[in-house]
Amino acid sequence: MYYEGLTLKELMATPLPPITYQKKLMYRPSLEEAIYTYNLLNEQIFSNKLLIPEIEIMGRCRKYWGMCYGSYDEPTKNKSSCKIRMMDKWYCRQWFITTLAHEMCHQYQWDVQGIERRKIGKEPIMSHGPSFFELRDKEARDFVKKRPRSQTLV
Numbered sequence: 737m738y739y740e741g742l743t744l745k746e747l748m749a750t751p752l753p754p755i756t757y758q759k760k761l762m763y764r765p766s767l768e769e770a771i772y773t774y775n776l777l778n779e780q781i782f783s784n785k786l787l788i789p790e791i792e793i794m795g796r797c798r799k800y801w802g803m804c805y806g807s808y809d810e811p812t813k814n815k816s817s818c819k820i821r822m823m824d825k826w827y828c829r830q831w832f833i834t835t836l837a838h839e840m841c842h843q844y845q846w847d848v849q850g851i852e853r854r855k856i857g858k859e860p861i862m863s864h865g866p867s868f869f870e871l872r873d874k875e876a877r878d879f880v881k882k883r884p885r886s887q888t889l890v
C-alpha cells in the first residue's frame with residue numbers, strides 16, 4: 737500500500753513506524769512501488785530530467801542500502817546508462833525514499849552531466865564530490881532536512 741496522490745513532502749512527513757517494525761526491517765517495497773517512488777522523485781526533485789533506468793530490488797545486498805551502476809556504453813539522450821539496485825528490506829519508507837533519491841543523484845551525474853563531460857573530452861564521474869552536492873537545490877535541501885534523524889546517506 738503506498739499512498740498514491742501524496743507529495744514527497746507529505747510522504748516524508750508521515751509518522752515513522754513503531755521501533756519493533758523498524759528493527760525487523762518490515763518495510764518491503766515492491767518493484768511497482770519503487771518505480772512509483774522513482775517517478776515521484778524524478779518529477780519533484782529532478783524536473784523529470786532522468787530517464788528511468790533498470791531498477792532491481794535485491795534480497796542479498798547486506799553491505800549497502802542502494803547502489804547505482806553506470807555503464808560505459810555510448811550514452812544517449814533516450815536511454816539511461818545506469819542501473820539502480822535497492823535493498824528489499826528497510827526500517828521505514830522514508831529511509832527508502834531518501835536512499836533512492838541519493839542513487840538518482842548518481843544517475844544524474846552519469847546520465848546527464850556525463851554527456852556534457854564527454855563533449856569536452858572528459859570521462860563521466862559518479863562520486864560524492866562537488867557535482868553531487870550541486871544537485872541539492874533548495875527544494876532538495878528542504879526535502880533532505882525532513883529525513884528521519886537517525887538516517888544516513890549512503
Ligand SMILES: [Zn+2]
Pocket residue numbers: 838842864890
Ligand atoms: Zn552514493
